[in-house]
Amino acid sequence: AQRVTQPEKLLSVFKGAPVELKCNYSYSGSPELFWYVQYSRQRLQLLLRHISRESIKGFTADLNKGETSFHLKKPFAQEEDSAMYYCAGAGANNLFFGTGTRLTVIP
Amino acid sequence: DAGVIQSPRHEVTEMGQEVTLRCKPISGHNSLFWYRQTMMRGLELLIYFNNNVPIDDSGMPEDRFSAKMPNASFSTLKIQPSEPRDSAVYFCASSLAGVEKLFFGSGTQLSVL
Numbered sequence: 001a002q003r004v005t006q007p008e009k010l011l012s013v014f015k016g017a018p019v020e021l022k023c024n025y026s027y028s029g030s031p032e033l034f035w036y037v038q039y040s041r042q043r044l045q046l047l048l049r050h051i052s053r054e055s056i057k058g059f060t061a062d063l064n065k066g067e068t069s070f071h072l073k074k075p076f077a078q079e080e081d082s083a084m085y086y087c088a089g090a091g092a093n094n095l096f097f098g099t100g101t102r103l104t105v106i107p
Numbered sequence: 108d109a110g111v112i113q114s115p116r117h118e119v120t121e122m123g124q125e126v127t128l129r130c131k132p133i134s135g136h137n138s139l140f141w142y143r144q145t146m147m148r149g150l151e152l153l154i155y156f157n158n159n160v161p162i163d164d165s166g167m168p169e170d171r172f173s174a175k176m177p178n179a180s181f182s183t184l185k186i187q188p189s190e191p192r193d194s195a196v197y198f199c200a201s202s203l204a205g206v207e208k209l210f211f212g213s214g215t216q217l218s219v220l
Contacts, residue, residue, distance in 0.1 A: 043210075043211045044198065045211065091206075095152070096152060100150070
């Protein structure tokens with residue numbers, strides 16, 4: 001079965017420290033992966049997708065097929081990065097999510 | 108565009124009552140998704156529609172749950188009868204084409220007492 005796994009429910013880092021939110025996937029065929037973010041009192045929204053190979057708000061995520069991972073990284077965490085982060089994979093016309101990681105950046 | 112609109116924002120009801128959640132997708136979007144969010148299980152896909160047709164409802168937990176999309180601008184998710192374990196945040200999302208980018212509504216916080 002296709003799935004994405006986020007092993008950490010909670011993650012706390014200090015402001016200015018590097019942050020890595022883990023995501024592992026199990027996929028048949030070529031994976032199509034995304035990161036979504038939900039800031040406090042805001043809607044869940046797309047952060048980035050692996051096919052774009054983009055950097056959004058300083059975050060990057062690289063697909064590692066050897067480790068079947070798609071970890072989200074940022075070199076220097078900011079307080080405004082505190083949010084709920086979901087890794088997601090595309091199935092046949094649907095999107096399935098991991099259980100999410102709540103990131104707290106400590107001032 | 109106001110984005111995906113869900114109503115009500117909050118719903119408190121008693122066990123056994125019928126609950127109807129509503130969603131208005133973004134105009135022009137042809138895919139609509141219903142998700143349920145809980146602390147333990149995160150975001151679970153309940154059902155999705157493509158061009159108003161239900162494509163996959165395998166995520167619907169029980170027969171107590173049903174969803175309809177009578178036209179391109181409206182969908183409902185109904186729970187009858189509701190139970191305390193149905194308490195969660197229910198999200199509706201729509202997309203223009205496939206799953207390249209989903210736009211989520213603000214969600215409905217459901218509490219079943």
